[in-house]
Amino acid sequence: MGVLNWTRRGVLAAGTALALSMGMQAEAQTPPGVLIVGQIAEPKALDPAAVTAVNDFRILMNVYDGLVRYKSGTLEVEPALATDWEISEDGTEYTFTLREGVSFHDGAPFNAQAVVFNFERMLNEDHPYHDTGPFPLAFFFSAVETVEAVDDLTVKFTLNAPYAPFLSNLAYPTGLIVSPAAVEQYGADFGRNPSGTGPFTFAEWRSNEAVVVEANPDYWDGAPGLQAVVFRPITDANTRTAEMLAGGIDMMVEVPPVALSEFQGDAFQIFEQSGPHVWFLILNAKEGPFADKRVRQAANYAINKSALVDDVLEGTAEVAAGPTPPAFAWAYNEDLEPYPYDPDKAKELIAEAGAEGAELTFYVTEGGSGMLDPIAMGTAIQADLNAVGFDTRIETYEWNTFLGEVNPGLEGKADMAEMAWMTNDPDTLPFLALRTDAWPDKGGFNSGYYSNPEVDTLLEEARVATDQDKRAELYKEMQTIVQEDAPWVFVANWKQNAVTSDRVEGFELQPSFFLLLDDVVKN
Amino acid sequence: MGSYILKRLVSAIPVLLGITVIVFAIMALIPGDPATAILGSYATPENVEKLNRDLGLDKPAVQRYFIWLSNMVQGDFGRSFSLNRPVLDEVLDRFGATLVLAGTSFVLCSLIGVAAGVVSAARQYGFADKAITFVVLLGISIPSFFLGMMMILIFAVQLRWFPASGMWPIYGDRNLLVLLDHLLMPALALAVVATGVVARLSRSAMLEVLRQDYIRTARAKGVPERGVIWRHALRAAMVSIIPVLGIQAGFVLSGAVYIEMVFQWPGVGRMLVDAILKRDILLVQGGVVFVAACYVLFNIVVDVAQSLLDPRIKT
Numbered sequence: 001m002g003v004l005n006w007t008r009r010g011v012l013a014a015g016t017a018l019a020l021s022m023g024m025q026a027e028a029q030t031p032p033g034v035l036i037v038g039q040i041a042e043p044k045a046l047d048p049a050a051v052t053a054v055n056d057f058r059i060l061m062n063v064y065d066g067l068v069r070y071k072s073g074t075l076e077v078e079p080a081l082a083t084d085w086e087i088s089e090d091g092t093e094y095t096f097t098l099r100e101g102v103s104f105h106d107g108a109p110f111n112a113q114a115v116v117f118n119f120e121r122m123l124n125e126d127h128p129y130h131d132t133g134p135f136p137l138a139f140f141f142s143a144v145e146t147v148e149a150v151d152d153l154t155v156k157f158t159l160n161a162p163y164a165p166f167l168s169n170l171a172y173p174t175g176l177i178v179s180p181a182a183v184e185q186y187g188a189d190f191g192r193n194p195s196g197t198g199p200f201t202f203a204e205w206r207s208n209e210a211v212v213v214e215a216n217p218d219y220w221d222g223a224p225g226l227q228a229v230v231f232r233p234i235t236d237a238n239t240r241t242a243e244m245l246a247g248g249i250d251m252m253v254e255v256p257p258v259a260l261s262e263f264q265g266d267a268f269q270i271f272e273q274s275g276p277h278v279w280f281l282i283l284n285a286k287e288g289p290f291a292d293k294r295v296r297q298a299a300n301y302a303i304n305k306s307a308l309v310d311d312v313l314e315g316t317a318e319v320a321a322g323p324t325p326p327a328f329a330w331a332y333n334e335d336l337e338p339y340p341y342d343p344d345k346a347k348e349l350i351a352e353a354g355a356e357g358a359e360l361t362f363y364v365t366e367g368g369s370g371m372l373d374p375i376a377m378g379t380a381i382q383a384d385l386n387a388v389g390f391d392t393r394i395e396t397y398e399w400n401t402f403l404g405e406v407n408p409g410l411e412g413k414a415d416m417a418e419m420a421w422m423t424n425d426p427d428t429l430p431f432l433a434l435r436t437d438a439w440p441d442k443g444g445f446n447s448g449y450y451s452n453p454e455v456d457t458l459l460e461e462a463r464v465a466t467d468q469d470k471r472a473e474l475y476k477e478m479q480t481i482v483q484e485d486a487p488w489v490f491v492a493n494w495k496q497n498a499v500t501s502d503r504v505e506g507f508e509l510q511p512s513f514f515l516l517l518d519d520v521v522k523n
Numbered sequence: 524m525g526s527y528i529l530k531r532l533v534s535a536i537p538v539l540l541g542i543t544v545i546v547f548a549i550m551a552l553i554p555g556d557p558a559t560a561i562l563g564s565y566a567t568p569e570n571v572e573k574l575n576r577d578l579g580l581d582k583p584a585v586q587r588y589f590i591w592l593s594n595m596v597q598g599d600f601g602r603s604f605s606l607n608r609p610v611l612d613e614v615l616d617r618f619g620a621t622l623v624l625a626g627t628s629f630v631l632c633s634l635i636g637v638a639a640g641v642v643s644a645a646r647q648y649g650f651a652d653k654a655i656t657f658v659v660l661l662g663i664s665i666p667s668f669f670l671g672m673m674m675i676l677i678f679a680v681q682l683r684w685f686p687a688s689g690m691w692p693i694y695g696d697r698n699l700l701v702l703l704d705h706l707l708m709p710a711l712a713l714a715v716v717a718t719g720v721v722a723r724l725s726r727s728a729m730l731e732v733l734r735q736d737y738i739r740t741a742r743a744k745g746v747p748e749r750g751v752i753w754r755h756a757l758r759a760a761m762v763s764i765i766p767v768l769g770i771q772a773g774f775v776l777s778g779a780v781y782i783e784m785v786f787q788w789p790g791v792g793r794m795l796v797d798a799i800l801k802r803d804i805l806l807v808q809g810g811v812v813f814v815a816a817c818y819v820l821f822n823i824v825v826d827v828a829q830s831l832l833d834p835r836i837k838t
Binding site: 230368 | 554555560563566567569577607608613616617672679680683687688689690691694784786789793794800802
């Protein structure tokens, strides 16, 4: 019968094609010496001054150096392209001595003029290459008034006021130094033709497939252990997990908590590192039930944070005690204990304040940078709050919309909102989100209108103190007061995670959340 | 015929203009702006305002629409700020990948679907018909993204027969065989639902034709069954099958969005999803207009093909 004959032939042909392509051995062992990293997205650009995403930073930190960097395993700065620096008595002049004999990947020498070019490009609107921006995080250096090249290897920054986080901001990716010659050559396309001084040299960017960097054998801090690194954007977390299991990538970052169990066993290594992250609930201290401190404290008692981090987040976070994450070891107040889970105490406080049965509007987001598992966490929190007598109503928004609702302030709209921050200095978050002068109408992120003059003073003093011990003392005192005042519900500090195959050695996660690969080896 | 094609092309212009208005309005109306997306936690009103000015988004919406439209008519789709490159370059790069995927799926669903429908009709109520109807129903019922994930789990992670994602290997040669290796799973996952639809409608179209007098006449004249079905009946049935294929082409093109996400295929669908999340207005607008224009063009081709096949359709 003709029809059936045809069908048989078709099946045969399809089967042959299938067998042929299977014979290709799809698994394709990745070559030794070349590390393939599963990234969460395509980078925007490889211009450190122009980007804001951790995803982009993971590549940039391997291609560029800053004047200073974070000491491995800490958030304290150490010399990098600058070997030494002096800070004037009043804290407004920083003079850096630069490392000698360093060249950019394009061959141009690294010197004081290059440093001046970098900061002028970002900060001076009249600079001929300012139009290679926009530079969204330039305000990290808004305190900088002038940058001068004193001589070939000395550069001086003058600030308009003392600003203690300055050094830490220089270690942030926004402070990485790019090659002026490359910016002049490529202009707005510099972000696709990057050139720095780092351990890896940019080789190739295939849109939506890979960014390839190769070892810089002349790296001033010793040649890296890998020949090359390939950064592959795999936006879907499930696909990233599948690709890791299938052997298509050697390392993946931001493993979903539910997928971690897939990587138990000898073929994989799991890494965890807590970082400068805090996940909290902003409480509206201006109006409604949370205007009363007792009700804010009650919320802190009512929410079972251990259950959140252990069950919802599967152990990928730790319970937060206060507004400052423990990763800022030098500025963290070790004496703070998290609010215990104590629903009875919460009920007592609510009764005292006469807020029984109060209706709460709770803003929850669907996702977003550092937000972990916001919907599941939001519903668990809602259940805990309702268990002590609140009547909590959740409103869910997509991340960008959510920020548009929360950042202008909660007044008239909501009683509480989820939020998370990752910062590089203990100053940043409290200064931007807890001061009276940081209320939304003054351009800050204090969306819950918390105000305590004591905290304001402590934060302002800490910002201008150049002595680190003095700063630490001020921050610790601030944490004690803020914990007692409870403007937020302090929920969790995220532990960043990563998985590598057993062929990868010498890898460590950093508290800064940067991905540093110069000491990594792949067999 | 020439004037018919011209008429169809002219009538496409208002459709395309309507699309530009709709996509622009949607991007203008959804909450959240690019500056907030770029700045994230650091989006203070002051920073947002400055960045919006740098991005040229501080002008009134109507003015921005006409600037965008007039630039686009001149072939300038603007610059994507989330990817920092011209929108048109990106769209063309990505559209090629989508065409490979959606095109393969379309060919698969047309060939398999029509063949299955014909076999089904020729063996009405026989075993082959029942088996095909069952498989087709199964195929229509499984969402393609779910099927894709299951395929990855079984054939990439467990059996390691195929790569889990991507279009090309990170290392090694780029040839047709390597491409097929990466293409097979996503193309199949994308084709399944469309194949089911095509098969069902081909079956009924064929049954309709097989009942006609001229088929009986052909059989009576001793034309072999194979010739009756493939030459006489199928050709007549194609008139009703082709519009279905046209609709399926659109279905496959839009379904590519999910499949590209699941398989990380570097196509225009994944590009649009990323662009929407990042509020990359120009990239979303340019991408949607481009895909819509291709779809409109494809529909015209289908209509013309149909009018060639069926002289009763007035040209």
